[in-house]
Amino acid sequence: MDYTQKLYAYLERINEKLHFYIDSIEEKSIVSEAMEYSLMNAGKRVRPVMALAFCEMLGGDIERVLPYACAVEMIHTYSLIHDDLPCMDDDDLRRGKPSCHKQFGEAYALLAGDALLNLAAEVVCGRFDDLEPHIALGCGKILFTGTGIDGMIGGQTLDLASENTQISLETLKKMQALKTGKLLTVPCQIGVLAAGGSEADMQTALEFGTAIGLQFQIVDDILDVTSTEETLGKPIGSDVANEKSTYVSLLGLDKAEQTALEMQKQALALLKPYGEKAWFLNEQVNALSTRNK
Amino acid sequence: MDYTQKLYAYLERINEKLHFYIDSIEEKSIVSEAMEYSLMNAGKRVRPVMALAFCEMLGGDIERVLPYACAVEMIHTYSLIHDDLPCMDDDDLRRGKPSCHKQFGEAYALLAGDALLNLAAEVVCGRFDDLEPHIALGCGKILFTGTGIDGMIGGQTLDLASENTQISLETLKKMQALKTGKLLTVPCQIGVLAAGGSEADMQTALEFGTAIGLQFQIVDDILDVTSTEETLGKPIGSDVANEKSTYVSLLGLDKAEQTALEMQKQALALLKPYGEKAWFLNEQVNALSTRNK
Numbered sequence: 001m002d003y004t005q006k007l008y009a010y011l012e013r014i015n016e017k018l019h020f021y022i023d024s025i026e027e028k029s030i031v032s033e034a035m036e037y038s039l040m041n042a043g044k045r046v047r048p049v050m051a052l053a054f055c056e057m058l059g060g061d062i063e064r065v066l067p068y069a070c071a072v073e074m075i076h077t078y079s080l081i082h083d084d085l086p087c088m089d090d091d092d093l094r095r096g097k098p099s100c101h102k103q104f105g106e107a108y109a110l111l112a113g114d115a116l117l118n119l120a121a122e123v124v125c126g127r128f129d130d131l132e133p134h135i136a137l138g139c140g141k142i143l144f145t146g147t148g149i150d151g152m153i154g155g156q157t158l159d160l161a162s163e164n165t166q167i168s169l170e171t172l173k174k175m176q177a178l179k180t181g182k183l184l185t186v187p188c189q190i191g192v193l194a195a196g197g198s199e200a201d202m203q204t205a206l207e208f209g210t211a212i213g214l215q216f217q218i219v220d221d222i223l224d225v226t227s228t229e230e231t232l233g234k235p236i237g238s239d240v241a242n243e244k245s246t247y248v249s250l251l252g253l254d255k256a257e258q259t260a261l262e263m264q265k266q267a268l269a270l271l272k273p274y275g276e277k278a279w280f281l282n283e284q285v286n287a288l289s290t291r292n293k
Numbered sequence: 294m295d296y297t298q299k300l301y302a303y304l305e306r307i308n309e310k311l312h313f314y315i316d317s318i319e320e321k322s323i324v325s326e327a328m329e330y331s332l333m334n335a336g337k338r339v340r341p342v343m344a345l346a347f348c349e350m351l352g353g354d355i356e357r358v359l360p361y362a363c364a365v366e367m368i369h370t371y372s373l374i375h376d377d378l379p380c381m382d383d384d385d386l387r388r389g390k391p392s393c394h395k396q397f398g399e400a401y402a403l404l405a406g407d408a409l410l411n412l413a414a415e416v417v418c419g420r421f422d423d424l425e426p427h428i429a430l431g432c433g434k435i436l437f438t439g440t441g442i443d444g445m446i447g448g449q450t451l452d453l454a455s456e457n458t459q460i461s462l463e464t465l466k467k468m469q470a471l472k473t474g475k476l477l478t479v480p481c482q483i484g485v486l487a488a489g490g491s492e493a494d495m496q497t498a499l500e501f502g503t504a505i506g507l508q509f510q511i512v513d514d515i516l517d518v519t520s521t522e523e524t525l526g527k528p529i530g531s532d533v534a535n536e537k538s539t540y541v542s543l544l545g546l547d548k549a550e551q552t553a554l555e556m557q558k559q560a561l562a563l564l565k566p567y568g569e570k571a572w573f574l575n576e577q578v579n580a581l582s583t584r585n586k
Binding site: 030032107108127141144145154161 | 319320322323325328371375400401404408410412417419420424430433434437438440441447450451454
């Protein structure tokens with residue numbers, strides 16, 4: 001099986017499971033429709049794929065991590081819905097389609113975001129699956145600590161507070177580590193936990209996710225100045241227009257690209273000890289480095 | 294110990310624990326300040342008190358249910374913050390003080406709401422306490438099923454969809470059972486679960502919470518037409534102004550009061566089998582019936 005086949009196999013299983021959760025909703029409404037619209041909107045599923053790949057690299061069954069991987073994707077999706085709202089980034093486009101509030105109105109988009117975060121908690125607490133209590137709580141603790149006020153939301157807060165302000169590279173790094181970094185370390189760590197990995201594996205997952213997260217953000221910042229709206233599926237140049245400090249504005253394009261490359265090397269070095277078993281993650285790291293959206 | 298003393302003892306323990314969670318936040322920011330502002334804003338704590346009282350009535354230690362009781366209050370608070378936003382009810386006042394977005398701005402209020410819902414999940418998954426896995430997952434399942442798209446958020450959706458529309462009593466009942474009812478059945482049920490109660494106790498908790506929830510909503514609807522802004526701490530007459538269907542508009546004031554009284558009797562009857570052990574809940578039911586805010 002080559003990289004693309006394996007990726008599609010993962011994606012198929014993730015999308016099937018996400019559909020299962022959405023289909024399990026009893027109260028069908030405009031809000032459940034909005035949840036489905038945003039959750040099933042052709043996302044790359046980078047985060048759940050990482051959870052499955054980490055779990056499998058350590059010899060674990062992907063079915064054991066799948067619920068928590070789906071919960072990560074639900075939280076990623078809700079954060080995009082709320083980020084796009086007029087009182088936040090006020091973005092009309094997401095993945096080439098109208099953003100949730102453009103399609104359903106602000107009130108329903110707000111509730112759809114809330115409901116997706118809540119659904120992640122329902123999944124983790126075993127509303128839909130027969131879960132192993134220790135793994136469910138362990139993954140839930142990693143997940144929600146990473147997405148809350150001391151994680152992703154803390155990063156969004158720093159981001160808001162630094163709007164229209166020149167921030168230092170140090171502040172940008174902290175903000176990025178929380179805002180986008182946590183949602184990449186979390187899936188690696190829950191993959192380790194579900195596979196019954198060691199403390200050392202957990203540390204590797206943390207460092208790997210951190211490197212990938214930083215690389216991911218730098219590539220995002222680079223694409224915002226080098227891509228086209230058509231390719232990216234959302235407006236380009238928005239960072240410059242909003243006078244946002246980015247890795248490109250603080251480091252310059254060359255240094256930003258160089259740092260992204262260093263992170264890629266660091267991530268690959270972390271996978272070395274796993275040898276052949278890390279083949280998929282190796283290829284994924286390289287694919288993420290050359291992505292154009 | 295009389296009712297007021299016992300109530301204050303419960304309130305003290307609940308507020309101490311809520312403070313502990315807020316103090317445990319590492320990333321202090323305007324959002325953590327907004328979370329504290331809304332969470333510690335002199336709420337009546339009806340829901341967590343019910344959880345503690347149910348647990349104790351069944352011989353359980355209140356410390357075992359306290360984390361989940363606090364999680365219920367966090368979710369209640371986030372729902373009020375988001376409900377007050379301009380795209381929802383657009384309310385400027387809450388408990389006699391500026392609502393969260395009036396005090397901190399819309400973007401930070403949105404994030405504070407998200408962070409409180411997320412914090413509830415952090416609590417349930419044991420980020421701050423050493424929890425018993427089966428009780429944590431059991432309570433989490435009851436809680437988040439009750440607050441999500443098939444519970445509270447489902448009710449908020451029905452509420453939004455019926456704005457400026459004359460709805461039937463049947464629709465109003467369904468909406469109320471989800472929107473406000475679930476957040477009153479949930480604490481009773483987690484009280485039973487944490488105390489190790491029986492299936493029959495769980496059924497009683499469900500029926501008791503349902504009766505109390507209906508009574509609670511009817512009294513709310515009555516106060517909206519009979520109270521003053523000063524007493525209530527928020528504008529009165531808003532249901533009429535917004536042409537909202539309420540128990541008062543659909544049943545008339547007399548029939549609404551009569552139904553509230555029936556619910557009170559039903560709740561008291563459900564407590565009968567517990568005899569003396571139900572003394573506090575008995576008094577609470579009566580106190581809720583005669584409340585003026």
